[in-house]
Structure formats: structure tokens, C-alpha cells
Amino acid sequence: MSTSTSPRTARKGTTEAAWVRRTLIGIALVFMALFLVLPLAAVFTEALRKGFDAYWEALKDPDAWSAIRLTLLTAAVAVPLNLVFGVAAAWAVAKYEFWGKSFLTTLIDLPFSVSPVVAGLIYVLVFGAQGWLGPWLAEHDIKIVFAVPGIILATIFVTFPFIARELIPLMQAQGNDEEQAAIVLGASGWQTFWHVTLPNIKWGLIYGVILCNARAMGEFGAVSVVSGHIRGQTNTMPLHVEILYNEYQSVAAFAVASLLALLALVTLVIKSVAEWQMERELKALAELPPERPTPANPTLLGQTP
Amino acid sequence: MASAPSAVLAGGAAAAQHGSPTRRRSKRRVLPGFNITLGFTVFYLSLIVLIPLSALFFKTFSLTWPQFWDAVTAPRVLASYKLTFGASLIAATVNAVFGLLVAWVLVRYSFPGKKIVDALVDLPFALPTAVAGISLTAILAGNGWIGQYTEPLGIQLAFNPNGVVIALIFIGLPFVVRTVQPVLEDSEKELEEAATCLGATRWQTFSRVIFPSIAPALLTGFAMAFARAVGEYGSVIFIAGNMPMVSEITPLIIISKLEQYDYAGATAVALVMLLFSFVLLLLINGLQTWQRKRSGGNLQ
Numbered sequence: 001m002s003t004s005t006s007p008r009t010a011r012k013g014t015t016e017a018a019w020v021r022r023t024l025i026g027i028a029l030v031f032m033a034l035f036l037v038l039p040l041a042a043v044f045t046e047a048l049r050k051g052f053d054a055y056w057e058a059l060k061d062p063d064a065w066s067a068i069r070l071t072l073l074t075a076a077v078a079v080p081l082n083l084v085f086g087v088a089a090a091w092a093v094a095k096y097e098f099w100g101k102s103f104l105t106t107l108i109d110l111p112f113s114v115s116p117v118v119a120g121l122i123y124v125l126v127f128g129a130q131g132w133l134g135p136w137l138a139e140h141d142i143k144i145v146f147a148v149p150g151i152i153l154a155t156i157f158v159t160f161p162f163i164a165r166e167l168i169p170l171m172q173a174q175g176n177d178e179e180q181a182a183i184v185l186g187a188s189g190w191q192t193f194w195h196v197t198l199p200n201i202k203w204g205l206i207y208g209v210i211l212c213n214a215r216a217m218g219e220f221g222a223v224s225v226v227s228g229h230i231r232g233q234t235n236t237m238p239l240h241v242e243i244l245y246n247e248y249q250s251v252a253a254f255a256v257a258s259l260l261a262l263l264a265l266v267t268l269v270i271k272s273v274a275e276w277q278m279e280r281e282l283k284a285l286a287e288l289p290p291e292r293p294t295p296a297n298p299t300l301l302g303q304t305p
Numbered sequence: 306m307a308s309a310p311s312a313v314l315a316g317g318a319a320a321a322q323h324g325s326p327t328r329r330r331s332k333r334r335v336l337p338g339f340n341i342t343l344g345f346t347v348f349y350l351s352l353i354v355l356i357p358l359s360a361l362f363f364k365t366f367s368l369t370w371p372q373f374w375d376a377v378t379a380p381r382v383l384a385s386y387k388l389t390f391g392a393s394l395i396a397a398t399v400n401a402v403f404g405l406l407v408a409w410v411l412v413r414y415s416f417p418g419k420k421i422v423d424a425l426v427d428l429p430f431a432l433p434t435a436v437a438g439i440s441l442t443a444i445l446a447g448n449g450w451i452g453q454y455t456e457p458l459g460i461q462l463a464f465n466p467n468g469v470v471i472a473l474i475f476i477g478l479p480f481v482v483r484t485v486q487p488v489l490e491d492s493e494k495e496l497e498e499a500a501t502c503l504g505a506t507r508w509q510t511f512s513r514v515i516f517p518s519i520a521p522a523l524l525t526g527f528a529m530a531f532a533r534a535v536g537e538y539g540s541v542i543f544i545a546g547n548m549p550m551v552s553e554i555t556p557l558i559i560i561s562k563l564e565q566y567d568y569a570g571a572t573a574v575a576l577v578m579l580l581f582s583f584v585l586l587l588l589i590n591g592l593q594t595w596q597r598k599r600s601g602g603n604l605q
Contacts, residue, residue, distance in 0.1 A: 016507055021414050028410040029422070031403050035475055036428050039440040042450065046443050085349045092342040104346070106590055110354055113582040113589075115536025117556035118575045121563065122357040125364050130568055132360060156353055180335050189337035211430065218433025220539030225560065238435040238539070245439050245543065254443075257436040264431035271431070272424040 043261045046254035058252035059259070066232045067240035067256070070148065074223075074236060075216040078155040082212055086163025087205075091193075093164075094171035095179070105168065111160040119157045120225025123150055146228035151236060154222040159212045166208035167201055170278075174200055203281065207274040214267040218260055361579060364572040376573040381549050382558055388466060389555040393534035396473035401527045404481025405519075411482070412489040426483070429476045434539025441472055442544045464546030469554065472540040477530030484526035488519050488596070521596035525589060532585040536578065 015021070048055055058064065089108060093101060111119065125131050127144040137144060144150050178200070182192040198205075220238040227234045235243065237256055244253035365373065376382070410416075411423050429437065445452045445462040455462055462468055492515065500510040538556040545552040555578060562571035 015413065024406060025410050025414055025416050028403070028407045032407065032422060032425065035478065036425055038444055038450065039437055039475065040428065040432070042440045042444050043436060046440070085346065088342040088349075089346040091338060092346050095336050096339050096343075098339075098343070104350075106586065107350060107354070108346075110358075110586065113532050113536070113586045114358070115538065115556050115575075115578050115582065117538050117559050118361070118536070118579055121559060121571060121575050122361050124563070125360040125568070125572065126357050128568075153353075157357070160353060176336060183335055183337070192336075193338075214431045214433075218431075218436070220433060220435040221537075221556065224538075225563065238433050241435050241439065242543075250443075253439060257433075257439060260433045260436045264428065264433070264436075267431040268424050268427060271427065272420070 040261060040265075043254055043257050046250060047258040049254075050251050054251050055255050055258075058249075058255035061252065063232045063235070064240060064252070064256055067235045067237045068259070070151070070235065071217050071237040073148070074152050074155050075213050077152050078159055078216045079209060079213050081156055082159055083163055083205075083209060085160070086165075086167055086208060089164040090167035090171050090201075091197075093168050095176055108164050109161050111157055114157075116158055116219065116221030117225055120154050120222040123153050123157070123226050127153075145226050147234060150226035151223050151234060154226045155216050155219050158219050158222050159216045162212035162215065163205070163208035166204050166211075170201055170204040171197075203274045203277040207271055207278070210267050210270045210274070214264060217263060358579070361572055361576055364569065365576045368569050368573060372569070373573050376570040377577050381553070382555070382574060384550045385553050385555040385558045388469065388552065389535055392466060392469040392473055392554075393531050395470050396477055396534050397527050397531035399470075399474050400477045400481045400530045401523060404478060404526060404530075405485055405523055407478075408482045408485040408489055412486060427479050430479050434476065434537065435543070437475055438472060438540040438543035441475060441540065442468070445471065445544065463544050464552070466545075466552050468544035468546065469541050469552060472544050473534040473537060476537055476540055477534050480529040480533060481523065481526035484522045484529065485519055488522040492518055518599070521592060521599055525592040525596060528585060528589045528592060532582060532589065535585075536582065 016024075047058075092098075093105060093108075124145050126133060127137060127150060128134050129138065131145075133144075144153070178196050179192050182196045183189070187195070217236075218238055219236075220242070223236055224239060224242070227236070227239055229235065229239065229243070231240075231243065237260055241253050241257045241260070244250075244256065368376070407426065411419065411426075442449075442463055444450045445455075445468060446464070447453065447456045447461075449463075452462055460467075462471060496514055496518075497510050500514045501507075505513070536556065538554070538560075541554055542557055545554060545557075547553050547557060555574065559571045559575050559578075562568075562574065
């Protein structure tokens with residue numbers, strides 16, 4: 001008797017009655033459906049409201065094409081730059097102890113808490129006609145703000161922390177022992193990074209890059225401040241959506257928006273796969289403790305005992 | 306090739322000879338690349354973030370104090386603060402409640418399609434804000450999927466502050482779910498079993514045992530959702546209607562000042578927002594430290 005009741009009571013103690021569970025799941029799903037699924041569905045429904053032909057017509061528009069090209073160009077510049085920065089920052093922060101480290105991590109996070117509009121504004125203040133470098137730039141006939149370079153700079157700012165933020169905790173959790181082993185065995189720093197560190201952080205890196213890319217392609221506020229809103233020249237896809245929408249070209253606006261929504265869906269899929277892979281690798285690591293050399297001497301890791 | 310490892314070994318031996326005071330220092334140098342990676346990090350950070358942000362402070366110094374004060378306390382600007390902070394507070398509160406619920410359901414229960422729901426939580430991170438803005442507007446406007454039913458009841462959801470709140474709920478949701486979820490996953494079931502064995506009801510166990518352990522994470526998520534909502538622009542401007550004094554958010558004030566070439570005024574309002582986000586950032590950092598201490602204490 002006691003053996004059959006004790007697991008039941010224990011289980012009852014850590015979960016809720018069936019009706020409570022069902023109600024909670026129900027409320028959560030309705031909330032998610034209303035706030036997340038409905039907007040996503042609305043984008044595609046509105047885009048196809050007048051049929052596929054109108055949809056294709058809207059996407060074939062040369063202004064839409066130039067917006068797509070500019071968005072791709074922006075992401076192609078901003079993401080690799082932030083990737084290099086993210087890896088360098090994560091290496092410095094995760095592998096070494098130094099004075100002011102937590103302050104540096106806070107500064108790296110800073111762009112996340114700055115309003116996108118403020119992010120755009122600061123570049124206008126530096127490069128704009130009345131800004132610090134404005135007169136010099138005008139003299140040399142270089143246009144940064146209200147042109148493509150400004151759009152790229154503002155995008156770099158808003159996507160700045162994504163990759164670093166993803167890699168720092170991951171590399172901290174992995175510790176230094178594998179890299180140290182490689183160096184002691186005679187590998188160069190670059191070989192160590194390429195053959196030891198990179199395979200370990202691969203999925204975290206993909207995760208960071210994909211989120212960084214989604215934000216880079218979708219940024220609106222910051223880009224809207226520094227773009228001159230010149231059709232076919234300084235309009236990214238989100239800005240083009242705004243213009244079409246304000247001109248009451250609803251189908252065209254939603255058609256371009258549907259491309260961005262597709263991008264978001266692809267991002268979510270890749271992100272989930274990367275997450276599952278990371279979890280699996282972490283689990284695999286946890287399952288083989290005897291083969292993983294545990295540091296007998298904590299100072300070897302550069303940590304204070 | 307044989308010379309390289311032996312050189313490293315010799316270096317190691319030399320380091321070992323140094324004795325204890327310098328030992329930690331020499332161990333740190335085992336991995337190469339400290340100077341170059343830290344140097345590049347600081348350089349890039351200064352170039353992209355710190356120097357441009359400092360421009361905001363220097364530009365504000367060109368204003369006299371009364372000019373600055375007038376710019377940031379004009380009635381229209383004050384009304385925008387009220388809307389921005391009020392709507393963000395409501396949205397972050399709704400997110401805290403429903404975010405906790407979604408995180409709870411995802412961690413504790415199993416149901417069909419759970420993995421898809423879990424992945425979908427991040428949609429607001431991945432969906433461009435402008436797309437979210439026009440899409441929510443299309444749903445909530447008088448002829449939209451939801452608006453057509455609420456408008457006859459006298460509830461207008463788009464083109465007024467209601468719309469602002471709804472857009473901010475959308476963009477803030479993942480923050481709460483993603484900060485509470487890992488803490489719930491790590492929480493120990495033994496504590497709950499102990500509480501039950503000691504005679505606590507399920508609700509008592511939740512409110513006295515589980516909730517205190519996730520409270521720091523919930524508060525962190527709330528603060529993050531709030532910080533994001535205050536600065537949000539893209540999703541809000543489509544749905545807000547943007548009527549001065551009624552549904553005009555602070556970031557929009559900055560934009561309209563810029564469009565009138567009132568750079569100093571725009572900068573002054575932007576500085577207020579920036580200082581506010583600094584305060585929030587410090588608060589969030591403090592909360593995270595608290596949370597780490599809490600969970601660290603539980604583990605040991």
C-alpha cells in the first residue's frame with residue numbers, strides 16, 4: 001500500500017490538478033495565439049488579399065528591389081563586423097581575468113538599452129551637417145548621414161551586442177583547459193582558436209549571427225533617423241514598408257512585409273535548431289565526466305581558489 | 306617542428322621557477338591573444354558606441370540650463386513621457402503576468418506542439434518592428450479581425466493609447482519568458498516535495514517556495530521589457546495614431562524635432578531618455594547579480 005501511494009502523493013505535491021493544468025495551458029495558448037500567431041497570419045493574409053498576381057506585381061517593383069538590395073548590403077557589412085568584434089570580445093572577457101571586466105561587459109550591452117531613435121540621432125550629431133565632422137565631410141564631399149554609410153553605421157550600433165552576448169557566457173562555461181592543452185602541445189594561438197575553440201562555440205556562434213542578422217535586416221527606428229528616405233536609394237525594406245503603408249498601398253506594403261516575416265520564420269527555425277544542438281552538446285559533455293579531465297589545480301584555469 | 310613544443314615547455318619551466326608571487330600572472334599568459342582581442346574590443350566599442358554617445362552630451366552642453374529645461378518640460382513633451390512610461394509600465398506588467406504563465410506552462414507541462422510554441426516565443430525578437438506595427442494595426446483597426454468586434458462595443462484598440470500598450474506587449478513578451486524559463490528549469494523539485502510533506506497546499510507551495518526563488522528573474526524580465534518598451538519606435542508609430550498630447554510617444558517627439566531641424570531640442574529630449582536607460586541598465590545589472598547570488602546559494 002505505502003509503496004503505491006507514496007509516488008502518487010509526491011507527484012501530487014509537485015504538480016497541479018488536471019483541470020488547473022489544462023486551464024493554464026489554455027490561457028497561455030490563447031494569449032500566444034492572440035499576440036503572436038494572429039499578427040503573423042495577418043501579414044500573409046493582407047499581402048495576398050488581392051491574389052498572387054498583385055503580390056508578385058508589388059515585389060517586382062524596382063523600388064522594392066532596390067530596398068531589398070540595400071537591406072542585404074547593410075546586413076552583409078554589419079553582421080561580419082559585429083561577428084569579428086563578438087568573437088574578439090568574448091575571447092578577451094571569457095578567457096582572462098582583468099580589472100574592469102564587468103564594466104566592459106556592461107558597456108557592450110549598452111546599445112540594447114539605448115532607444116533606436118537615440119542611436120540614429122547620435123550619428124546625425126557626429127556626421128550631420130551641424131555635427132562634429134559635418135564641415136570636414138562636406139569639404140571632401142563625403143556623405144555619411146542620409147546616405148548608405150549612415151544606415152550601415154546605425155545598423156552596426158543596434159546589432160552591436162548580439163554575438164558577443166551569446167558567446168561570452170558560452171565560452172565562460174567551457175573554461176580554458178582545452179585551449180591550454182592545445183597550446184602546451186604546441187599549437188599556435190590561431191590554430192588553437194580554429195581547431196579547438198571554434199568547434200566548441202559553433203552553435204552559439206550561429207545562434208548569435210542569425211539573431212544579429214534578423215535585427216540588422218529588420219531595424220527601423222535607428223535607420224529611419226539616418227536615412228534620407230530617398231526612394232530607390234536610401235530605403236531599406238522596413239522603410240519601404242512604411243512608405244507604401246503611408247501611401248495606402250496596403251497590399252504592396254504587406255507584400256514586402258511578408259518577405260521580412262518569412263525571414264523571421266527562417267530565423268526562428270535556425271535559432272531553434274542551434275539551441276537544440278547546443279543543449280545536446282552540453283548534455284553529452286555532462287554525461288562523460290571521467291574522460292573529461294577535471295582541473296585538480298583551480299589556479300590552472302586562472303581562477304582564484 | 307620538435308623545437309616548438311620544447312620551447313613552450315622551457316617557457317613553462319621558466320615560469321614555474323618564478324615562485325608563487327608571479328605564478329598567477331604567468332599562468333594567465335598561457336593563452337595568447339589577450340592584448341589584441343581586448344585592444345580591438347575597446348577600440349571598436351569606442352568607435353561605434355562610446356564616442357557617438359558622448360556627442361549627445363556635448364551637444365546638450367551647447368544649450369543653457371533654461372533652454373534645456375524648457376525643451377524637456379514643454380507640455381507636449383511631458384504628455385509624451387506620461388504616455389511612454391505609463392504604457393510601458395502597463396505593458397511590462399501584462400508581460401510579467403503572462404510571461405510567467407507561458408514560462409511555467411512551457412517548463413512544467415507537456416502538450417502537443419510545445420516545441421513550436423517555445424520557438425514562437427522569440428517571434429517578437431525576429432519579426433521587424435515595422436512589420437509588427439502594420440500587422441497589429443491591420444488587426445485592431447475598425448475593419449480588422451479583432452477591431453470589427455470591439456469597435457461596436459465602443460472599445461477602440463488602434464490609433465489611441467490602447468494601441469500603444471498592445472504593441473508594447475507584443476515586443477516585450479520574450480524578455481520575461483526567456484529570463485524566467487531557465488530559473489524555473491533549474492529550480493529543485495525536492496523543495497516543493499518538502500513543502501508538500503510539511504502540509505502546504507499547492508498554492509502555498511507556489512507562493513511561498515517557488516515564487517520567491519523566481520522573483521529576481523521575473524523582476525529582471527519585467528525591467529528588460531520595460532526598458533525595451535520605453536525606447537520602442539517602429540511598432541508603435543503605426544498603431545498609435547500619433548496625436549500630439551494624446552498618443553505621441555517620446556521617440557516620435559525626437560524624430561519630429563529633428564525633422565524641424567531643432568537639433569538641440571531633439572538632443573535634450575534624447576538625453577533624458579538616455580539617462581533613463583542608463584538607470585534602468587544599472588538596475589537590471591543589479592537584479593541579475595542578485596539573481597545569480599540567489600541561485601548560487603541554492604546550488605551550494
